[in-house]
Amino acid sequence: MPEGISGNRIERLAARGGAQALRLSHESGYSVVVSEHGAHVVSWVGPNERELLFMSEAARFEPGIPIRGGIPIVFPQFGEGVLPKHGFARTMEWKAIREQVSVSGPVTVTFRLLSDAQTLQLWPHRFQVELDVVLTDVLLLSLRVENTGDSRLEFNSALHTYFRTKDVAGVRVRGLEGSESVDFLKDRTIAIDPHPEIGISGPVDRVYRNSPQTVLVESAQDGIVYQITKEGFADTVIWNPWIDGARAISDFLAAEYREMVCVESGNILTTIALEPGELHASAQILRADFQRG
Ligand code: TA6
Numbered sequence: 001m002p003e004g005i006s007g008n009r010i011e012r013l014a015a016r017g018g019a020q021a022l023r024l025s026h027e028s029g030y031s032v033v034v035s036e037h038g039a040h041v042v043s044w045v046g047p048n049e050r051e052l053l054f055m056s057e058a059a060r061f062e063p064g065i066p067i068r069g070g071i072p073i074v075f076p077q078f079g080e081g082v083l084p085k086h087g088f089a090r091t092m093e094w095k096a097i098r099e100q101v102s103v104s105g106p107v108t109v110t111f112r113l114l115s116d117a118q119t120l121q122l123w124p125h126r127f128q129v130e131l132d133v134v135l136t137d138v139l140l141l142s143l144r145v146e147n148t149g150d151s152r153l154e155f156n157s158a159l160h161t162y163f164r165t166k167d168v169a170g171v172r173v174r175g176l177e178g179s180e181s182v183d184f185l186k187d188r189t190i191a192i193d194p195h196p197e198i199g200i201s202g203p204v205d206r207v208y209r210n211s212p213q214t215v216l217v218e219s220a221q222d223g224i225v226y227q228i229t230k231e232g233f234a235d236t237v238i239w240n241p242w243i244d245g246a247r248a249i250s251d252f253l254a255a256e257y258r259e260m261v262c263v264e265s266g267n268i269l270t271t272i273a274l275e276p277g278e279l280h281a282s283a284q285i286l287r288a289d290f291q292r293g
């Protein structure tokens with residue numbers, strides 16, 4: 001177990017649902033838990049032990065099943081299509097291949113997923129995907145996709161981030177005014193949001209095309225402003241199923257729609273093409289600013 005003298009450290013946690021998980025702790029008081037199942041961030045805790053990500057009470061931690069909450073990795077397909085919904089990366093076993101603990105610096109683990117017989121059956125492309133989880137007082141997730149085959153491949157991707165909130169009614173998303181959005185609940189109607197802040201008072205499932213690099217998620221009831229900064233991801237998704245949508249999801253409790261909002265960085269309306277040997281890098285940085293304790 002690598003351990004720095006400053007309190008920075010990485011621990012291996014008892015397997016849940018058969019998958020190994022790693023806890024990264026940083027001297028700033030932040031920690032993050034990442035499961036090798038999907039290279040899925042299942043917890044991001046801030047100072048004073050505050051959990052910042054939503055995880056459903058009904059989430060299942062089982063091989064082959066996506067985990068409801070945290071930060072699922074969507075790859076190589078977003079939403080419904082020829083592959084399983086949101087692709088296969090979130091349900092596969094990744095490997096932690098590098099761990100680094102530096103004194104007064106970041107705590108980093110890199111996870112890797114390689115194409116294999118199972119993925120080739122679903123998707124006929126050879127690839128390598130790596131996720132760096134870099135923890136300081138911010139959480140940086142950096143995703144690299146490489147085409148290791150001999151033909152062109154195309155993919156979509158997203159970091160499907162579930163923020164925890166005491167009440168979604170008090171959430172405002174800022175920074176998306178002027179961006180074109182595609183509304184998945186209204187036959188993909190295209191609109192431009194004129195409002196400087198977006199409130200959530202019903203089901204929402206919208207993708208904002210070529211959204212700004214930084215988006216804020218303010219939660220009045222929590223006294224937290226999350227800052228989401230992205231690079232190499234063109235789009236931003238806002239999703240909340242509301243009560244009826246939540247009822248239709250088997251691993252989600254109906255009342256929990258109030259406790260979450262997904263604001264996701266992704267390449268969704270923008271498809272990335274890679275020729276053999278090419279690599280695409282993207283990143284999402286999460287920062288939590290506490291307005292009060
Ligand atoms: O990102 C929003 C979305 O694509 C919604 O349409 C909704 O279905 C959600 O993801 C969750 O998908 P999941 O497959 O995890 O139930």
